[in-house]
Amino acid sequence: MINGTLLRWIKNAGVLLAVAMVSACGEEYLQSTIDPVTDYGEVSHNLYVQIFWWTMIILVVVWALMAYILIRFREKPGQGKPKQIHGHMGLEIAWTIAPAIIVVAIVIPTIQGVFQVQRPPDGDALVVEVTGKRYWWNFHFPEQGVTTANELHLPVGRPISLRLESGDVIHSFWVPQLGGKRDVNPVVAVPEGQEAKRNWMHFTIKEEGVFWGQCAEFCGEAHSLMGIRVIAETEEEFQAWLTEWQTPAPTANAPETGPAEDALSGGAEPDEADAQEVALTEDPLVARGREVFFRETTCVLCHAIQGTAAPGIIGPNLTRIGSRSTIGAGMLENTPENLARWIKDPIAVKPGVQMPGADYPASYEGITYPATNLNDExxxxxxxxxxxxx
Structure with missing residues (x-):
């Protein structure tokens, strides 16, 4: 008959098991390491699965032996002191050789995987220069002349090569579903004629989707808020995105005004007609905001906008920022209200961010940038x- 103590232990174990099973049925985790979508990620995942099953085998064997020993050799009523023994050559050899075999079985695929994920792709890879900065990510497509920030668009089915470097301290690029994390180091000066060492990451994405990641190396106050968002799309969608990004947004520059009749009657060139049409329909608040950006603040010292006179390279590139889903490296949904909140008081949203607010300055690499002194309007x-x- 089961005594009360044992029954309580069984009940408690049952509750813990039930809780563990329920927790495994939780909602989808945005940064899952066990749902890879690239060839690189599959190499890491397959190795993880192999190690997991080796762990389960060891666990079952050890627990089974422990249970057998505890039951078979438990103390019995009237039993005297058992005979003391020391050493067992056969067992000692067995539990030395068996773990060695398991270690070899793990080491071989591990080494193979390391070389496999480091190998550059055979085909014509899409190269993206990734620069980590406190506390955001810069993505530059050198062949296409496109620069964006924090949200990275990539095509499915095409080899990708990320060239990683840091603009300040050590960061770590980690989008779990793409593969393992990779250190993003500051570039060290080398003699003329030599190429500076940078880390690379090679992979091919196999399915469409949005995949989240973040910096995985402590880099300062807002380290945990340095998010990454990868948008994997078809080649056609990616090419359309590139084309759009290479063209200034209609409202980026002030449109040239002129008689509406000229634009509508064909008296102006197509681009001029488009500009005049925008001039007629543009929201006055947008025009006022453009004036604030270029004439009433120092935004252009840090930020760039494709096709405009804003040449900044310190902060994120703002080309077509309205089409991004988030701002602040994934901190806020991209809405006019949240943009206003970010512009007014960025440190309240993201502590440690190196951006001046309406009421306070910011320092970057020894240079102090004054407060913007912008009013609510x-x-x-x-x-x-x-x-x-x-």
Missing amino acids: QIQALAAYLSSMR
């Missing part, structure tokens, strides 16, 4: 202008 207009660039 200017901030709302600036947010409207940025949101309009889609």
